[in-house]
Amino acid sequence: MSHESTRRRFIGIAGTGAIGLTAGCTDALTGRENGSNDDESDDDDGSDEDGVTEDGDESDDVPSLDGGAVAFVYDDGPIEDYEVAFPVHQEFDAPATAGIVSEWIGREDFNDNDWMDVDHLEELADAGWEICSHTTDHTALAAFELVEDVDPDDIRIYPEQRNHGFHHEYDIEVTDGEATVQRTVVDSGHDDVGGYLEFDEPVGESFLAGETVERYPEELMHEFLGASKEELEGLGFEVDTLLAPYDVVDGRTVDIAGEYYDGISNVNPDSMVNDRHEFDPFETNRAYFAENTTREAVREGLDRVAEEEAVGVLGAHTFKEEVTEERIREVLEWVEERDLEVVTFRDAIRAT
Structure with missing residues (x-):
């Protein structure tokens, strides 16, 4: 996966795998600005003679990284x-x-x-x-791709990693970008197929492995x-x-x-x-x-x-x-x- 400008990347369904773990990113500009380095620099740094900025911060409190840190x-x-x-x-x-x-x-x-x-x-x-x-x-914040197909009657899904199974009673969103289902995790473990998340009720939709992810809902x-x-x-x-x-x-x-x-x-x-x-x-x-x-x-x-x-x-x-x-x-x-x-x-x- 390419990591350039992740902060400005919109991840569609193909790009919801974990950075460093899951391939398949779709890049596009979100337009969201960097909240950490937005201040424009000019000759007036907003500080008084004592090095105190207008909002009360002491500029001397920011360390120099010359030589490495x-x-x-x-x-x-x-x-x-x-x-x-x-x-x-x-x-x-x-x-x-x-x-x-x-x-x-x-x-x-x-x-x-x-x-x-x-x-x-x-x-x-x-x-x-x-x-x-x-x-x-x-809680793991990334989405994980499914490695097994899902039938409507299934109550178990099989993601590439089982991190979302470490916390029960949270809702999980299963989506392929077109259909989206939300179910509550009630159990997780390993069976003959692999590591699974188990829901409180059947998924109710068909989903294909490799084209579907499970993730926490945005809220x-x-x-x-x-x-x-x-x-x-x-x-x-x-x-x-x-x-x-x-x-x-x-x-x-x-x-x-x-x-x-x-x-x-x-x-x-x-x-x-x-x-x-x-x-x-x-x-x-x-x-x-x-x-x-x-x-x-x-x-x-x-x-x-x-x-x-x-x-x-x-x-x-x-x-x-x-x-x-x-x-x-x-x-x-x-x-x-x-x-x-x-x-x-x-x-x-x-x-x-």
Whole structure:
């Protein structure tokens, strides 16, 4: 799939697969403008002699990315963000971005883990961390193509990935661009055919594999994205960016998310390197630095960031056993050795 100008791409039915996972994009201009870099530059930057802009922001707060920079973006909001990652980042006076699932805040022994509460998040924010949205309930935002035909009497569909089966009682839209059916997910699993979603009633229409996708209806997408931002801001946090659950994003996701956020930190999960001079916050590359990688790959990526004076975006799930204080410290040492600035994802956007 081509990734150029996803922010301005309208995804029709052929283009609803997840970026990096599903092929078949149809490109056309949406006309939606970039919400993060719309200000026109001229000789008057709108600031007074003290560097304070008309809206009260201090221009000095935006870091320089000359020489390259790295943003750490942590997933989900587990207590390990506070207990494991935060102390190490404090050693290096290095901020990070925490992707928070708004409905998980303060929950204990949920999904085999404990989750940071508001007091933890406030301490992170006071230390310069960014609090970003990771949706209301950690729902996959992309559409997934069906890999088996559907008959009207079927109550099961078989998508290429079963991410939407992790949350029951949400409505799912099955569409081929001409016919659209909405049903409620009540179960999911694997059978002799493959991974399936099971509905509360038969689909009622015929659909062909390869020409049909299943996805959340638009009103639910707005709930997952808009309500999360609203809830986090209601707790007193500035929320400007999104971390997409499961690293799956498609053009429809980008289009809707752009109504609420200035960027998505993990649109392309295969590389950490982002060109600083052509940085598109809705095309962000992010790579894990402990899980699903090697130390050699991380060092090579940081070398590229330094050589190209780029923006590197790194991620981790701190509840995973590979993500230890020692591993985080090691990576921050590598960053320091390369004289790279550590910034939040929000500030990476603001500075480019």
